[in-house]
Amino acid sequence: MEPVIELDGLEVRFGGRPILKKLNASLTGRSIGLLGPNGAGKSTLLNTLLGFHKPFSGTARVLGRDIRTHAREVRGWIGYMPENDAFIASMTGVRFVRLMAELAGLPPEQALERAHEAFFYVGLGEVRYRTLGTYSLGMKQSAKLAQAIAHGPKLLFLDEPTNGLDPPARARMIALIQEIRDRGDLRLILSSHLLRDVEECCDQVLILKDGNIAAHCDLEEERRSNRRFLELETRGASNGNFLEALEKLGCETAQGAQGRTKLVLPEGLEIRRLYELAAEQNVQIRRLNHKRDSLEDIFLKAMEAADGRL
Amino acid sequence: MAVYKKTYRPYEGRLTASWSRFLVIRRYAFEDLRRSRFLTVFYLASFLYPLIAALIIWVQHNASALQLLNLNGASRLVPINAGFFMTVLGWQSMLALFLSAFVGPGQVSPDLTNNALSLYLARPFSRAEYVLGKLSVLLILLSLMTWVPGLLLFGLQGYLEGWSWMTDHARIAAGLFFGAWIWILVLALLALSLSAWVKWRPAAGALLFGVFFVGSGFGAAINTVQETQWGSLLNISNLMGTVWVQLFEGNDPTSNGALFFRVSAGGHLPVWCCWAALLILCGICLSMLSRKIRGAEVVR
Numbered sequence: 083m084e085p086v087i088e089l090d091g092l093e094v095r096f097g098g099r100p101i102l103k104k105l106n107a108s109l110t111g112r113s114i115g116l117l118g119p120n121g122a123g124k125s126t127l128l129n130t131l132l133g134f135h136k137p138f139s140g141t142a143r144v145l146g147r148d149i150r151t152h153a154r155e156v157r158g159w160i161g162y163m164p165e166n167d168a169f170i171a172s173m174t175g176v177r178f179v180r181l182m183a184e185l186a187g188l189p190p191e192q193a194l195e196r197a198h199e200a201f202f203y204v205g206l207g208e209v210r211y212r213t214l215g216t217y218s219l220g221m222k223q224s225a226k227l228a229q230a231i232a233h234g235p236k237l238l239f240l241d242e243p244t245n246g247l248d249p250p251a252r253a254r255m256i257a258l259i260q261e262i263r264d265r266g267d268l269r270l271i272l273s274s275h276l277l278r279d280v281e282e283c284c285d286q287v288l289i290l291k292d293g294n295i296a297a298h299c300d301l302e303e304e305r306r307s308n309r310r311f312l313e314l315e316t317r318g319a320s321n322g323n324f325l326e327a328l329e330k331l332g333c334e335t336a337q338g339a340q341g342r343t344k345l346v347l348p349e350g351l352e353i354r355r356l357y358e359l360a361a362e363q364n365v366q367i368r369r370l371n372h373k374r375d376s377l378e379d380i381f382l383k384a385m386e387a388a389d390g391r392l
Numbered sequence: 393m394a395v396y397k398k399t400y401r402p403y404e405g406r407l408t409a410s411w412s413r414f415l416v417i418r419r420y421a422f423e424d425l426r427r428s429r430f431l432t433v434f435y436l437a438s439f440l441y442p443l444i445a446a447l448i449i450w451v452q453h454n455a456s457a458l459q460l461l462n463l464n465g466a467s468r469l470v471p472i473n474a475g476f477f478m479t480v481l482g483w484q485s486m487l488a489l490f491l492s493a494f495v496g497p498g499q500v501s502p503d504l505t506n507n508a509l510s511l512y513l514a515r516p517f518s519r520a521e522y523v524l525g526k527l528s529v530l531l532i533l534l535s536l537m538t539w540v541p542g543l544l545l546f547g548l549q550g551y552l553e554g555w556s557w558m559t560d561h562a563r564i565a566a567g568l569f570f571g572a573w574i575w576i577l578v579l580a581l582l583a584l585s586l587s588a589w590v591k592w593r594p595a596a597g598a599l600l601f602g603v604f605f606v607g608s609g610f611g612a613a614i615n616t617v618q619e620t621q622w623g624s625l626l627n628i629s630n631l632m633g634t635v636w637v638q639l640f641e642g643n644d645p646t647s648n649g650a651l652f653f654r655v656s657a658g659g660h661l662p663v664w665c666c667w668a669a670l671l672i673l674c675g676i677c678l679s680m681l682s683r684k685i686r687g688a689e690v691v692r
Contacts (some may be wrong), residue, residue, distance in 0.1 A: 132514050167507060169501060187516060192405055231400055
């Protein structure tokens, strides 16, 4: 798959202080999560890709175009939903989104049509003629998403899209992001310090810590491989016959305490076969867990590394 | 596509020319300004003086009108010369200051107040285009108030007086055009830069007046206390007056400016110093804008 973003020794400094420290990575996912604690450099990375900050050294490429030499072209492909409030309070929602779409290059008529569509799409159709200053926090977040997608970008930058949202509003926002992702018309970069947001929306994750890349992993691959790891809790399997039978099926097994067994399923073996085997051996499977190395595990491991590098 | 379908779709239509995007900002700003009844009335009223000036020119060239009004000697009372046009420009320029104080603060500050700049600049749209878009609002409004009516009056006078008058007094036309543009640029840049730094609109408007009136008062105080003339560098109307006199009358001036833009007694400065001071003022404004007009603010 064509890389969405390539970081090539990218270094950004503010007042001589390095904020991003010679980052190297190639991000190819359909939806990429930027994860890290506050101050890790996530927003700075997005802002640098948008051309708001000049790289001190190195460069980055967005969809194959160098941000140093093709900044304008790159920005033409991007829809950006910033972290903080960003709107003009005295403008109606639809007029504001239309203005932003026109600035992205859409002719006025198309911009107006798409502004209306975007507002309906994010669920603000009924309030699109209200001034943005009167919107609630959740509505402002949705309006920011509307302006980010109105011009039909190839790449969507979402910076902390669920910031300050209550649980129902967060669920709606996540559902919208998932829907946009699943349509496959655009790629998205989601920056967040919330693991759950990234886990629910992204198939690849770049974890930043103190301006370094602490981890870069393919969540989709992790999920696929984790599906083969199981943890069983059984009753009546104390004589070891059950373990032997599992190994005969090709499973790698390890006996834990209190009737727990960890095993790795071989390719082609379905979980149903384990239940059949247990029935044959007169063993009860009381619990079966996919023992995933979750994003939380990956994140915590990355954070434990002393300088943020794994 | 109908809005009820509520779905996301990519845009595959044509795009507008890249160079024309700054015009979008101007169009939206004018739509906003049109909603202000006060501004509309003020703007229309600002053309009253040029209309009176046009009437004066017409009456002076209409023997029957003069006879009817029993004003046979009026042509000697109000001579149509450089001073006449400088007075028109001076009056209109003062109104332009009021207009800038009203319109200018509303240009940049609303975008800064709620961080909208990051959205503008995340598009294929540069900081220079943003400033140009905002600047063009003031440039157009102020042009229509100053040099456009000035040149129309000059054209009317030339039409009634004859082609030779126009060629003989071409310097007046150049003075009107360039003199007004300098003032417009100074005003527009100052209004925008103050709007970028002072987010509260009334304060930004008041500050614009402050720069002119407090600056001139402070300059006069320096002149008095230090027994010098260099304090006049802080007096923008003095600087403009000096530049206008040179533009309208060349190196042998017969007047000291007009109305609010007179060279004050004891405030005579070398013309090049006035040009330099105005240029520096514009440079400072651009630098102020450059520091504030950014996609993301860096907290060092």
